[in-house]
Structures are given as C-alpha cells and as structure tokens.
Amino acid sequence: xxxxxxxxxxxxxxxDKGRLGRALEALPGDFPRPxxxxxxxxxxxxxxxxxxAAELLRPRFPDTLAxxxxxxxxxxxxxxxxxxxxxxxRETSRRVVVLGFGPEAEVPxxxxxxxxxxxxxxxxxxxxxxxxxxxxxxxxxxxRERLAPHQKSPENPAKLLAWGLLERIPxxxxxxxxxFLAQALQQVFARIAKSLSIAPPPAALEFFITALEARHxxxxxxxGVVAGDDxxxxxxxxxxxxxxxxxxxxxxxxxxxxVPEALAYWYRLAWAxxxxxxxxxxxxxxxxxxxxxxxxxx
Numbered sequence: 001x002x003x004x005x006x007x008x009x010x011x012x013x014x015x016d017k018g019r020l021g022r023a024l025e026a027l028p029g030d031f032p033r034p035x036x037x038x039x040x041x042x043x044x045x046x047x048x049x050x051x052x053a054a055e056l057l058r059p060r061f062p063d064t065l066a067x068x069x070x071x072x073x074x075x076x077x078x079x080x081x082x083x084x085x086x087x088x089x090r091e092t093s094r095r096v097v098v099l100g101f102g103p104e105a106e107v108p109x110x111x112x113x114x115x116x117x118x119x120x121x122x123x124x125x126x127x128x129x130x131x132x133x134x135x136x137x138x139x140x141x142x143x144r145e146r147l148a149p150h151q152k153s154p155e156n157p158a159k160l161l162a163w164g165l166l167e168r169i170p171x172x173x174x175x176x177x178x179x180f181l182a183q184a185l186q187q188v189f190a191r192i193a194k195s196l197s198i199a200p201p202p203a204a205l206e207f208f209i210t211a212l213e214a215r216h217x218x219x220x221x222x223x224g225v226v227a228g229d230d231x232x233x234x235x236x237x238x239x240x241x242x243x244x245x246x247x248x249x250x251x252x253x254x255x256x257x258x259v260p261e262a263l264a265y266w267y268r269l270a271w272a273x274x275x276x277x278x279x280x281x282x283x284x285x286x287x288x289x290x291x292x293x294x295x296x297x298x
C-alpha cells in the first residue's frame with residue numbers, strides 16, 4: 001500500500017483539478033448580489049441544490065409561495081418539477097425570482113457543492129436580512145482562518161478531522177437547534193469527499209439505540225461526528241459511546257444564532273471533506289459527474 005499524501009505537502013493539492021480549495025477560501029462574500037427591491041411578503045422554495053438553503057430560510061419565510069415575491073432556488077435538477085412550480089408561483093406572486101442554472105434561471109448560480117451558501121446569502125440580501133447575512137460571513141471568515149491549507153495539520157481542525165474520518169463512515173449527530181443539518185453534512189460530504197455517511201431520521205434517539213444493537217461489537221468502522229450540545233445530542237452521545245469506533249466532537253463555532261452556526265458547521269465539514277478527498281487522491285470537485293446528470297435531466 002502506497003503512503004498516504006501529506007496534507008501539508010503542496011504536491012497533494014494537484015489532485016484538486018477543479019480548484020475547489022480556492023472556491024472554499026473565497027466563499028465568505030462570494031454570492032450574487034440582488035438588484036433593486038422585491039415586494040413583500042416573501043416565500044421561498046428549493047429544489048435540487050437549493051433544498052437546504054430553503055430550509056434554513058423557512059423560519060423567516062414559512063410560505064412556499066407568497067403574494068409578494070417568491071424565490072425559487074431551482075438547483076438545476078428539477079426533473080420535471082420546476083415547470084409546474086413556476087406556473088403556480090407566477091399565478092400566486094407579483095414577482096418570481098429564479099436562482100440556479102439552466103434556461104429558467106434569472107440569477108445564475110453555477111452548480112457546486114457550495115451553492116447552499118450562495119442561495120442563502122442572495123435571499124437574505126434581497127429580503128432586508130443583510131445583518132444576518134453579514135453574521136454568516138463573519139462566522140465563515142473566522143472558520144476559514146483555522147481551516148485553510150496554509151494552517152498546518154496540528155493546528156487545523158479540518159485536517160485533523162479528515163484523518164479521523166479516513167476509511168471510516170461518519171454518523172452525523174445533530175440536535176433540534178439545527179434541523180436538516182445532518183442531511184446537509186451528508187450531502188456535502190458525499191459531493192466533496194466522494195464517500196458515504198449516515199444521517200439519522202428525525203427520531204434520532206430511537207435510531208441510535210436500535211440500529212447498532214446487533215452489530216456494534218463487530219468492528220463496524222463508524223465514527224460519530226457530534227455538532228451541538230442540547231439534551232438530545234447529549235443523550236445520543238451517551239448511547240453512541242459504546243457503539244461506534246469513537247466520537248468526534250465539533251467545537252462550537254464563533255457565531256450568533258442558529259443559521260450562522262449551521263453554516264459554520266457545514267463549512268468546517270466541507271473543508272474536512274476536501275482534505276479527505278485529497279487523502280484518497282480524488283478530485284474534490286464533482287463537475288464531471290454532474291455534467292452527465294444534467295444531460296440526463298434535460
């Protein structure tokens with residue numbers, strides 16, 4: 001077996017043919033800016049790559065379609081759903097703004113594992129939530145200082161996490177403060193690290209207690225990745241302590257509020273997935289695979 005690449009070795013980064021590392025470093029502040037004002041009230045719906053951004057915005061904009069402006073985070077892979085959704089939105093809303101890629105997109109958002117941030121930031125700016133968007137950027141910028149490649153392995157949490165996840169299957173442990181975060185981590189991990197992980201269903205405690213009971217002594221290469229510290233997470237941590245190889249605790253990010261916290265956790269895992277792809281000598285980008293999907297979806 002050949003030696004694994006070193007994450008502090010510049011030659012390792014040659015595998016990043018799509019320059020995803022540069023996109024990760026540039027991400028805070030890298031989003032399309034809205035032009036003009038949009039009539040309230042606001043609705044938001046997400047398809048494909050836009051699903052998690054729409055869920056993050058749901059507490060502020062509970063309506064899918066609104067009489068003022070509906071933001072459609074098209075995601076690029078509507079698979080027949082986009083046309084009907086747009087027809088309904090145009091009947092309901094004074095203004096419909098379509099973000100994504102493809103012929104219907106008014107605001108271009110190229111396909112990328114990093115698009116949840118770009119969708120979210122555009123809508124926050126367009127709906128008068130610029131201060132929340134600025135807090136998201138501050139949280140990600142603080143993470144970037146610790147996670148980017150120039151930070152050597154002993155001081156870089158994302159590089160250390162990548163080594164901990166090598167040849168293991170992550171099991172995401174998140175609480176109700178961050179709904180859908182586990183699924184978002186699963187998705188970004190798949191798209192960047194090219195690896196499977198497990199996102200539990202909404203009844204997570206029952207899942208943790210029963211799913212590993214028969215096999216937890218057989219050496220399954222599972223690692224629990226824990227984000228948050230509410231009661232449900234603490235109970236899950238206690239259950240998993242004897243059922244997985246080890247628990248990886250993610251330090252809470254320096255962020256104010258659930259949305260910036262969720263984006264900071266997601267950004268940290270995107271960096272860890274990036275480094276894990278390099279350890280596997282894989283290109284962290286996924287543009288070639290998704291180009292074929294786009295052809296099939298058209």
